[in-house]
Each structure stands twice: as C-alpha cells, then as structure tokens.
Amino acid sequence: MKRQIEYNSRFRILKGGKISLVVSALLAGSTMSFAAPSGGSVTSGSATINQNGSITTINQSTNKASINWQDFSIGKTETVNFVQPSAQSVTLNRVVGTTQSLIEGAMNANGQVFLLNPNGVLFANGAQVNVGGLVASTLNLSDANFQAGNYTFEGNSQNSIINMGTITANNGYVAMMGKHVANKGTIVATMGNVQMASGEKISLNLNGNSLVKLTIDQGTMDALVENKGLIKADGGQVYLTTQALNTILDGMVNNTGIIEAQTLNDVTGKVILFAHGGTANIGGTIDASAPNDGNGGFIETSGDKVKIDDRARIITKANQGISGTWLIDPVDFTIAASGGDMTGTTLTTNLANGNVIIQSSQGRNGTDGNINVNDRISWNTNTLTLEAYQHININAIMRATGTAGLVLITDSTNQSNGGHVFIGIDYSTGAFKGSIDLASTSSININGTAYTIINSLGAEGSTTGTDLQGINGNLSGNYVLGSNIDAADTANTWSAAGFNPIGSSSSYFAGIFNGLGHTISNLLIDRSTTSYIGLFGGTMGAKIESVGLINADITGRSYVGGLVGFATNSNQIINSYITGSVASTANPTFYIGGLVGYNRSSSLIFNSYSTADVTVSHGESVGGLVGVNDGSGIMESYSTGDVTASNNYVGGLVGWNKNAAYISSSYSTGDVTAAHTAGGLVGNSDGSSIANSYSTGNVTAAGLVGGLVGQVRSGEIVNSYSIGTVVGTETYIGGFAGYGAGIGTNSFWNSDTSGQSSNGLAGSTVIGKTTSEMKSLATFNSTTPAWDIVEDSSLSNGYPQLRWTKSGLNAGTSVWVIGGARPTPLTRPHYDITTIVNSTAVTPPIPRVIAPIAPKPTQAQIKTTELLQTMMPKGDTYRGSYNLVGTTDGNAPVQTVSMDQLQSAALTQGVGEIRVPLGNGSVVDLINGGVTLPKGVSQEFYVVATNRT
CATH class of the missing domain: 2.160.20.110 (Pectate Lyase C-like)
Structure with a gap:
C-alpha cells in the first residue's frame, strides 16, 4: 500500500520584504513503508523495469535511457537498483505525475542517475543513495537534449530539493538544482564534485562520470541554497551557488553545517559558495586543509554581500606544506565589532587557519567597492590580503607579528578611481583612529611595492636604512613605521643639534x-x-x-x-x-x-x-x-x-x-x-x-x-x-x-x-x-x-563647516554643512486610551494610533470599517514612537500617557515600533503603524485615543 504524504514550503515575511523559507515534511512513522516507483515508461534508449517484492531493478542496455514515471518514491524498506553498462552511463528519471519524490529507502547505481520532479524531491532521514553520479532537480530536460548531451535544465517550479539522508558518489558527482536546494543530511563525493544550485535554467558540462562545470543561465526570484548538514568531497570540489533574478528578491547561499574538501593524495580541495547578486551567509565549518601531506586548498565565499558568522571556522592550513587561501569577495566589506560583515575576532581566529583574501568589487549603485577595517585584528602567521575596488579605510588597529604578512591593494581593476589606503583621523581629537602594527619579522606590500619596516629611532648619525635616522643611508627606499617611535633621545642624549633631517638640498x-x-x-x-x-x-x-x-x-x-x-x-x-x-x-x-x-x-x-x-x-x-x-x-x-x-x-x-x-x-x-x-x-x-x-x-x-x-x-x-x-x-x-x-x-x-x-x-x-x-x-x-x-540639525547653530571634517553626518557629498533648526518641540497634551477594539476583518487591516477622534465614538461605530478607515493618519505631525497603555475591556484607562513618555519611547524603541502593555500583562508591538500581537496570540487590537486633556 502506498500513502501520499505532502510536504510544503512556507514563507516568512521579514523586514524589508525579505522572504525566508521554512520547509516542513509531514512524515508519519508508518508512511511510505511500501512505496516504490510506479507508472514507468521508457521514452528514449533501452531499459527494462522489474519489481520483485521490495526491490525495483532498472536494467539499462544503452548508454543513455530516459523513463517517465507517474511517481518516483522509495519507501523505508524499498530498494531501487540501476544496472547500467558502465560508469559513464546515464538514466534520466522524469516524474510526470503530481506527487513529490520521497526517498526513504535505498537507491544504487553503478553509473549516473538523473531524478527530475517539478513537485520536489526529498531524501529523507535514513535514505541511502550510492551512485556514480546524481542529478536531483525540479527543472526539466527534454529527451532530445538528453540524448544529444545538451544538459540544459529549465523550469520555474517553486518546490524544493532537500537531502536529509546519505548520498554517496565517490569519484563522481552530486548535483542538486532547483529554486530552493538544501542539504540537512550527508553528501559524500570523495575525489568528486558536489554542486548545489538555484536557478530557472542551469547547464551541466559532463565528461564521462565527471561534472566539469555547472552554469546558471537564468536566475530565479528568492533563490536559496543552504547546507545545514555534512558535505564531504576530499580531493574534490564543492560548489553552492545562486543567481538572483533581480535586485529586489536577492538570492542567498547559507552554510551552518560542515563542508569538507581536504587535500587527498596531493590533490587539493576547492569549496565555492557564491550568491551571484545576493547574500552569502557563512557559518559552520568549511575545511579545505591539508592535515597530512600536500598543500592547503581554496575556499571562496562570494556575493554582493558576504556575512560571516562569529562562529564560522574556515580552514585551509597545511601541516606539512603551503597553507591555502580563503577568498571573501563581496561588493563592500566592513570588519566591525557589531553591525559589519565580520568581526575582527572572527578574522583573527581564521587567520590562524590559513591565508585570507578580502576582495571588494564594483557593484550596484550605492556601493563603493571599499573595504573598511573598524575592529581590531591580530595575527602571527599566514597572509592577509585586502584588495579593494576603490579604498581601504583603516579605523582600528591591525597587528601583524611573527611571520605574518599583509598585502594591501587599492583601485584593483585599474579604473583610476583614486583608490587609496586611508588611516582614519578623528577630527575631534586629531589622532589616528587606527594603525597597522608590524613586527620587524613580518612583511607588508602596498600596491605591488614591498616596504622596509621601521620600528626604532636608531643611533645618532645612523645610515643603516633599517631605522628612522638610518633612512639617510638609502634615500630612494620605501619605508613604513611598524610602531610608534619616541624620539626623546634626540633631546636627551644626542648632540645639541638633535635629529639629522632625512634628505637635504643636495640629496633629496x-x-x-x-x-x-x-x-x-x-x-x-x-x-x-x-x-x-x-x-x-x-x-x-x-x-x-x-x-x-x-x-x-x-x-x-x-x-x-x-x-x-x-x-x-x-x-x-x-x-x-x-x-x-x-x-x-x-x-x-x-x-x-x-x-x-x-x-x-x-x-x-x-x-x-x-x-x-x-x-x-x-x-x-x-x-x-x-x-x-x-x-x-x-x-x-x-x-x-x-x-x-x-x-x-x-x-x-x-x-x-x-x-x-x-x-x-x-x-x-x-x-x-x-x-x-x-x-x-x-x-x-x-x-x-x-x-x-x-x-x-x-x-x-x-x-x-x-x-x-x-x-x-x-x-x-x-x-x-x-x-x-x-x-x-x-x-x-x-x-x-x-x-x-x-x-x-x-x-x-x-x-x-x-x-x-x-x-x-x-x-x-x-x-x-x-x-x-x-x-x-x-x-x-x-x-x-x-x-x-x-543643513544638519545634529550640529549646533553656527558658521558653516567643511563636510570632510564631519564624516559622521548624513550630509551626502556636499562641501559644506551648517547647523540646522532644531525640530519644533513637541507639545505636551495628555491622551487617555479608553478603548481597545478587537477586530479580525478590517480594511485597512492595520490603522495607526492617531490624534483624538471627536466626538467620542460609540462601541458600534468603532467596530465599523468606515470609522476605522478614518483613523488612518492625515497630517499627523507627531514624531517617533508611542508608548501606550490601555485596557482590554473598554473601561477606564490603566494609565494616562503623557507626551514625555512618548518622547522617551521614541528614544528607547526602534523606529516605527511601539510596545503597548495591556491590562492583562500581555505585550503587543506596533510595527509600521499597526498593532500586532506577540507570538501565541492570534487577535489584532486597535488602540483608539478618544479624548485629550
């Protein structure tokens, strides 16, 4: 007996219109126990389908064969075996029915298997897949293109490809493709290739049983690829990618699991997480190290935005060879203790695990291609490279000790955009905001030029070329200060003339x-x-x-x-x-x-x-x-x-x-x-x-x-x-x-x-x-x-000031700023909140709390759509958030709310959010002008201010 179990995709609307996907499967304990593929019909090539008890065997006699199925699912006790001429053989399984493919049992193949189902594919917990190569997709591929080797998959299905089981394709490949693709189980492709991609048109380049290249030809809205499980491809490659269809609904690549592509038999591993036009959220562990012999591999995390979780561990270290590299490639990138793309602590931790390159690029309007260092970084081995499309702005301490290296590159694409390494100055104190501290044993290269590191004053008359006074020994050299220098000896122990200037009228x-x-x-x-x-x-x-x-x-x-x-x-x-x-x-x-x-x-x-x-x-x-x-x-x-x-x-x-x-x-x-x-x-x-x-x-x-x-x-x-x-x-x-x-x-x-x-x-x-x-x-x-x-109201009234001295102001690119008029002080009336209306079908659904309505409405009037529509703000001049207290029964207010309290709420609450404690102790949030209840409460309450004192 076969029982259909549907699973669906639920969407959560986030701030700014973003949508997050929550995938759920209704999997009862006894469901699908006897499920097996059904309604199979060979449409190209030659193959036979035999079912014997819980085992289904597809015997293929041609190198390629395609089969249309009404349903392709495998129950927990079921096994499907593909017997193919060689490892280069491919069987295309296309579901033409209306049910999802739920794989709970075992699927084996000595060659390659394509499973295409626009209704979605779920490899459930406990599923075991052992193949030479696997493509699982909601996209379609015609028989003609399949037989011709034109592996271009197309479709606009909104369903998902999810793995919660174990998929093994050693020396082969695993490709999961669709709108939403997720791994929550285990995928193993030793010396092979694992590719997870989101798009509406995707091309594969296969060479025998090897996946040479995956290309997203057309993106999709709300694209999502994520790994929450284990992907292991030692000596191979892992590629997770999305292609955004437009700039409104960007794609996302997320990792919170483990991705491992360690060096094996001197073959380095490669891991790429690339959200084209979208956001790459990087957490978990990504390991392309060389724990035994050989060199470390390569890891790339790219997208318009790249966000690195504080717990992310990215490893390319080689124990006996040369450490590999982690490339972070966004449009802009900010290293900050909070509010940035990565903390200095996280970067410090991961620099111990290999070399790191942060490379910004030219992106959409409103982005500069800058790299901003606003949090402290320190490391004593490996090399950190900051390669900016335009500027590198350093507003915190960077400290390189031991054999650590630092490479700084600006205007990386030679656009003559004035790219520069800027050490920030705090104009309120005149001091530098940051610095680059270098030990004499470390190294630095700026825009292709290597520098001698100066960390000492030197002796009087020095010409060594390795200390400050000694620069006179090489007046054409390139030097950096690796630390602050106290030159008090020039006054205390040197001759009365003190320091001998570097360069002169005859030797510049x-x-x-x-x-x-x-x-x-x-x-x-x-x-x-x-x-x-x-x-x-x-x-x-x-x-x-x-x-x-x-x-x-x-x-x-x-x-x-x-x-x-x-x-x-x-x-x-x-x-x-x-x-x-x-x-x-x-x-x-x-x-x-x-x-x-x-x-x-x-x-x-x-x-x-x-x-x-x-x-x-x-x-x-x-x-x-x-x-x-x-x-x-x-x-x-x-x-x-x-x-x-x-x-x-x-x-x-x-x-x-x-x-x-x-x-x-x-x-x-x-x-x-x-x-x-x-x-x-x-x-x-x-x-x-x-x-x-x-x-x-x-x-x-x-x-x-x-x-x-x-x-x-x-x-x-x-x-x-x-x-x-x-x-x-x-x-x-x-x-x-x-x-x-x-x-x-x-x-x-x-x-x-x-x-x-x-x-x-x-x-x-x-x-x-x-x-x-x-x-x-x-x-x-x-x-x-x-x-x-x-005009800027954050400045005191005064004379014009130069914009560059006030970099913290939101004043655009103007040359001058001048103190603006302060906002008109808020008046201080008192509002009595007398009524909270319970309504579940109101247009508009979320009215705002506004000034008093006169005359005081009756309960019957309050419940009408017409009156609620009149409550929408018209010329409401009150700024900030409102902190309102009322009752649930329409009786006398629990508390009278003054404008002082409203002003206090504006300072302490987020913009557009008001917390409204009700008489029974529950809390509601007013978001963008509407009252919504906390989790667990299903009603909507509308607060009406009815009189003013």
Missing part, C-alpha cells in the same frame, strides 16, 4: 614613507643656521603619508617645516600632522611652515594639519601649515597654531600662495601677527586660487591686512569666508582682504566681529554679514550659484 629623499597611523614623539631638531630642516629636509617626488609628529621642536634657518622643509616635483603629503612648535631665529630667513616650508612644482598636501605654533624672528613667507605654496595644491587641510613673524607674507594657513597654486576645502583658526601683508588664511595670494575655505583667527599687522587674505595680486577666491578681528595701523585694511586686484566671488566676512566695514577686493562679490546672517543657511543659498551646503 625620493622614496615612500608611510607611517601607517603611527607617531613620532618628542623629536628635536635644533639647527638654527642650517636650511632644509624638518623630519625630511628635502624631498623630490616622494610620498609621505599617515604619520604624526607629536610635541615636535623644530628650529632651522630657511625652508623649514615640521614634516618637510622643501618638497618638489609632484611630492605628496597625505593624512599627516604635527603638534609642537616650529621656529626660525636667523636673519634673514624665508619659507617657514608648520608642516612644510616650501611646497613646489605640482606637489600636493591632502588631509593634513598642523597645530604647531610658528614663530619667526626675522623672516617672511611664513604660514601655519605651509610657508610657500608654489604651483602646488593644498586640499582638505588645516592649521590651528598661532603664527608670529616680524616680516611680510604671513598667513594662518599659507604665507605665500603663488604661480597657479590652489587651496581648496581648508581652514585656519590661529591668530596671525606680522609686520605687513598678513591674512587669516593667506598672507599673499598671487595668480592663484582659494575655494571653499575659511579663517577664524585674529589678524594684526601694519598694512595690507585682511581677515582671509592680506593681499590678492591676482587670481580668484570663491565660496570662502572669514570671521576674525582685523587690526591694522596703516592702509589697506579689510574685513576679508586688505587689498587686491583679484576676483572674489560668493564670499563673506563677519562685519560684526572683524571690526571692519569694508573689503579690499574692489569689484568683487564679497559681502559683509552680521553674525546672525553668517550662521544662516539663507545667506549661503542667496549667492549665484548657491554654495554646495546642506
């Missing part, structure tokens, strides 16, 4: 120096009669980045800067800073800056700053950040130190900006004191440009004094402002500029705080504004064109 440093987020503290250079002074005296075409000088004390004659004295020939200084002091006491002296003395010939300073006070006794061309910016650029940089000089061309940021130089999105806040030609931002701007910049410091000089620029000989100033006090004793004193023949456009100065009512830039559109006007968005939107500025 021309290599790369990357601090990797580290600092050099207490550096002393006291060489008052020598020029080209700084940590680097002279650089040519060099690149210096991500290094901080803390409490530096730098003194020289001319061409003096805390970091670099003289930079030329497309030199780059990125993401670097100095605190301390920079000075020159010689007479005469020229070109002194807090960070750089002279920036020349298409050189660039980006995302860098100086808080150092700059003091020059007898010199000119002095700036808080740069002394002279000559034909070069300064972007997204600032200075906060005071600048004092006894001569001309003195600015809070730059002393002299000349020869088509530019300053963009930068600012200064320090006070400026000079003899002549001084500005809060720039002393003298000559044939150059200033855009989207500002100064707040006070400026004092005899003449040619301006809040932003002392003198503008020519060039342009756009979208900039100044607010400092301007004091001069001679002529050409202006709130914005002292004097100028250049052009000022859409710019402002504070006429209240500057003490000046005029602007020295004749004929320009630079306007004096009051303090209140300078803090109003309307001022900056009134220009033509308007400033690229947005």
Whole structure:
C-alpha cells in the first residue's frame, strides 16, 4: 500500500520584504513503508523495469535511457537498483505525475542517475543513495537534449530539493538544482564534485562520470541554497551557488553545517559558495586543509554581500606544506565589532587557519567597492590580503607579528578611481583612529611595492636604512613605521643639534614613507643656521603619508617645516600632522611652515594639519601649515597654531600662495601677527586660487591686512569666508582682504566681529554679514550659484563647516554643512486610551494610533470599517514612537500617557515600533503603524485615543 504524504514550503515575511523559507515534511512513522516507483515508461534508449517484492531493478542496455514515471518514491524498506553498462552511463528519471519524490529507502547505481520532479524531491532521514553520479532537480530536460548531451535544465517550479539522508558518489558527482536546494543530511563525493544550485535554467558540462562545470543561465526570484548538514568531497570540489533574478528578491547561499574538501593524495580541495547578486551567509565549518601531506586548498565565499558568522571556522592550513587561501569577495566589506560583515575576532581566529583574501568589487549603485577595517585584528602567521575596488579605510588597529604578512591593494581593476589606503583621523581629537602594527619579522606590500619596516629611532648619525635616522643611508627606499617611535633621545642624549633631517638640498629623499597611523614623539631638531630642516629636509617626488609628529621642536634657518622643509616635483603629503612648535631665529630667513616650508612644482598636501605654533624672528613667507605654496595644491587641510613673524607674507594657513597654486576645502583658526601683508588664511595670494575655505583667527599687522587674505595680486577666491578681528595701523585694511586686484566671488566676512566695514577686493562679490546672517543657511543659498551646503540639525547653530571634517553626518557629498533648526518641540497634551477594539476583518487591516477622534465614538461605530478607515493618519505631525497603555475591556484607562513618555519611547524603541502593555500583562508591538500581537496570540487590537486633556 502506498500513502501520499505532502510536504510544503512556507514563507516568512521579514523586514524589508525579505522572504525566508521554512520547509516542513509531514512524515508519519508508518508512511511510505511500501512505496516504490510506479507508472514507468521508457521514452528514449533501452531499459527494462522489474519489481520483485521490495526491490525495483532498472536494467539499462544503452548508454543513455530516459523513463517517465507517474511517481518516483522509495519507501523505508524499498530498494531501487540501476544496472547500467558502465560508469559513464546515464538514466534520466522524469516524474510526470503530481506527487513529490520521497526517498526513504535505498537507491544504487553503478553509473549516473538523473531524478527530475517539478513537485520536489526529498531524501529523507535514513535514505541511502550510492551512485556514480546524481542529478536531483525540479527543472526539466527534454529527451532530445538528453540524448544529444545538451544538459540544459529549465523550469520555474517553486518546490524544493532537500537531502536529509546519505548520498554517496565517490569519484563522481552530486548535483542538486532547483529554486530552493538544501542539504540537512550527508553528501559524500570523495575525489568528486558536489554542486548545489538555484536557478530557472542551469547547464551541466559532463565528461564521462565527471561534472566539469555547472552554469546558471537564468536566475530565479528568492533563490536559496543552504547546507545545514555534512558535505564531504576530499580531493574534490564543492560548489553552492545562486543567481538572483533581480535586485529586489536577492538570492542567498547559507552554510551552518560542515563542508569538507581536504587535500587527498596531493590533490587539493576547492569549496565555492557564491550568491551571484545576493547574500552569502557563512557559518559552520568549511575545511579545505591539508592535515597530512600536500598543500592547503581554496575556499571562496562570494556575493554582493558576504556575512560571516562569529562562529564560522574556515580552514585551509597545511601541516606539512603551503597553507591555502580563503577568498571573501563581496561588493563592500566592513570588519566591525557589531553591525559589519565580520568581526575582527572572527578574522583573527581564521587567520590562524590559513591565508585570507578580502576582495571588494564594483557593484550596484550605492556601493563603493571599499573595504573598511573598524575592529581590531591580530595575527602571527599566514597572509592577509585586502584588495579593494576603490579604498581601504583603516579605523582600528591591525597587528601583524611573527611571520605574518599583509598585502594591501587599492583601485584593483585599474579604473583610476583614486583608490587609496586611508588611516582614519578623528577630527575631534586629531589622532589616528587606527594603525597597522608590524613586527620587524613580518612583511607588508602596498600596491605591488614591498616596504622596509621601521620600528626604532636608531643611533645618532645612523645610515643603516633599517631605522628612522638610518633612512639617510638609502634615500630612494620605501619605508613604513611598524610602531610608534619616541624620539626623546634626540633631546636627551644626542648632540645639541638633535635629529639629522632625512634628505637635504643636495640629496633629496625620493622614496615612500608611510607611517601607517603611527607617531613620532618628542623629536628635536635644533639647527638654527642650517636650511632644509624638518623630519625630511628635502624631498623630490616622494610620498609621505599617515604619520604624526607629536610635541615636535623644530628650529632651522630657511625652508623649514615640521614634516618637510622643501618638497618638489609632484611630492605628496597625505593624512599627516604635527603638534609642537616650529621656529626660525636667523636673519634673514624665508619659507617657514608648520608642516612644510616650501611646497613646489605640482606637489600636493591632502588631509593634513598642523597645530604647531610658528614663530619667526626675522623672516617672511611664513604660514601655519605651509610657508610657500608654489604651483602646488593644498586640499582638505588645516592649521590651528598661532603664527608670529616680524616680516611680510604671513598667513594662518599659507604665507605665500603663488604661480597657479590652489587651496581648496581648508581652514585656519590661529591668530596671525606680522609686520605687513598678513591674512587669516593667506598672507599673499598671487595668480592663484582659494575655494571653499575659511579663517577664524585674529589678524594684526601694519598694512595690507585682511581677515582671509592680506593681499590678492591676482587670481580668484570663491565660496570662502572669514570671521576674525582685523587690526591694522596703516592702509589697506579689510574685513576679508586688505587689498587686491583679484576676483572674489560668493564670499563673506563677519562685519560684526572683524571690526571692519569694508573689503579690499574692489569689484568683487564679497559681502559683509552680521553674525546672525553668517550662521544662516539663507545667506549661503542667496549667492549665484548657491554654495554646495546642506543643513544638519545634529550640529549646533553656527558658521558653516567643511563636510570632510564631519564624516559622521548624513550630509551626502556636499562641501559644506551648517547647523540646522532644531525640530519644533513637541507639545505636551495628555491622551487617555479608553478603548481597545478587537477586530479580525478590517480594511485597512492595520490603522495607526492617531490624534483624538471627536466626538467620542460609540462601541458600534468603532467596530465599523468606515470609522476605522478614518483613523488612518492625515497630517499627523507627531514624531517617533508611542508608548501606550490601555485596557482590554473598554473601561477606564490603566494609565494616562503623557507626551514625555512618548518622547522617551521614541528614544528607547526602534523606529516605527511601539510596545503597548495591556491590562492583562500581555505585550503587543506596533510595527509600521499597526498593532500586532506577540507570538501565541492570534487577535489584532486597535488602540483608539478618544479624548485629550
């Protein structure tokens, strides 16, 4: 006797419209005990079907044969044997009836078996399948294509392929294909191939009894492939994949079980979990290690999104050979303690099990192809590779010790997208958010360049090329700081002159120096009669980045800067800073800056700053950040130190900006004191440009004094402002500029705080504004064109700030942000919740809690659809969540709810969710405006606010 047992797919609607699949099977203890395949008819090739008791035998005499079955199921006590000419032979079993295939017993074949059933296939717990190769699918394959070797399977069945039993195909393959494919049992294909795929059109490339390739030609909506059991293919391959049909219902590949493809007989294993256009959720254990001989294998987990569970263990380690690699290949990837794609702890754990590559790629709109490290990582063996389509952003500590290696690659596809390794800076403190700590025994390679790791100051006069002072021994080398360096010995035990600058006027440093987020503290250079002074005296075409000088004390004659004295020939200084002091006491002296003395010939300073006070006794061309910016650029940089000089061309940021130089999105806040030609931002701007910049410091000089620029000989100033006090004793004193023949456009100065009512830039559109006007968005939107500025209520009301200094704000890509108006305070009426209506058939089904309805409705009215429809919000201005308390019987309220309580709920509850404690102690959730009950309660309750006090 045969009894039909149906199993079905249930769907759970998740947040954001996602759907999760829950598969259930109603399998009674005695069901299917005597089930066997029935209604078989050979449609191509030659085969016979014989049933003898509980055994069904298919004898096949041709290499290929296809059979249509009304039902193909195997009961617990049943066995189906396929007797085929060879291991290369294939039998296609196609179910044309309406029942699912439930395999509870045994199926054996010396060759390959295709089982195609659009109603679904379940290999139940206890099922035993031993074959040379197996295809189980809800897709169809025509006899013509089958006989021609064109293995292209098609169909749109919504049913599932599930294994809960044991399937064995050693030296062969197992392919499970359909909309939803799951393994909850055991699949073994030693030296073989296991493939699980979701799609509506899938092609197989078979070579004998080997599955060479599986290709999803057409995806499917809500695709799902998951492993919760054991898949074992030592010396072989495992491939789990989906192809999303569109961007709304992405596919998913999930693993919470064990996948093993260890090296066997020197043949490495390969495991690929690939959710094309979807999400790969990686948990459980994936093992492609080499526990005995040989090298480790390869594991890939890919998708638009890849989420790594904290308990995931990915192993490619080789005990006696070379460890293999785990590739993580999403669009964007964030390593974070919470809210990211993987924690630093999980990555740390798995780096002990093999090499790891995280490779981001270009994806859909709204993705950047960046890799973000926001959680601490540490490892002492194997290599971590971060390969980003665009940027690598490091905002936490990465620590490589022992023989650990680190490879960083940006702009991986050579798109010239500006890809870079950025060590984050916390602009509230000025400190680096992260760093890359490297032992001298570890290794690092950035964009194809290997680096020497510097971890010590070195001895006075060192030229070893392996310590900081010793870089003078190889000025064309490439160096990184592997740790912070305390240079206090330069003041305590070295000669009075202290540190000898790296490079000079005759021997420039021309290599790369990357601090990797580290600092050099207490550096002393006291060489008052020598020029080209700084940590680097002279650089040519060099690149210096991500290094901080803390409490530096730098003194020289001319061409003096805390970091670099003289930079030329497309030199780059990125993401670097100095605190301390920079000075020159010689007479005469020229070109002194807090960070750089002279920036020349298409050189660039980006995302860098100086808080150092700059003091020059007898010199000119002095700036808080740069002394002279000559034909070069300064972007997204600032200075906060005071600048004092006894001569001309003195600015809070730059002393002299000349020869088509530019300053963009930068600012200064320090006070400026000079003899002549001084500005809060720039002393003298000559044939150059200033855009989207500002100064707040006070400026004092005899003449040619301006809040932003002392003198503008020519060039342009756009979208900039100044607010400092301007004091001069001679002529050409202006709130914005002292004097100028250049052009000022859409710019402002504070006429209240500057003490000046005029602007020295004749004929320009630079306007004096009051303090209140300078803090109003309307001022900056009134220009033509308007400033690229947005209002943000999270900022205090104040002057415009540069967007790059406020990276935590949701302000898009605007250049400026300004404090916005605070939300209108909520009024504080009291609401009495008097009625909770029980209704099971209401349109719309989930009304919201809204303002009072007047007059108070009757119970009969409340139960009508018409009145409930009127309860939908119209112009409801109340923000946040509501925390409401009521009764279940329509009597007096348990509690009166004040607006204070509503505001508190808005802060403590998730957006759009309100918890409503009822009088009987049960809890309901208001989700997206509707009241739904907790698990176990089947009613819907509607809360009506009926009077206001």
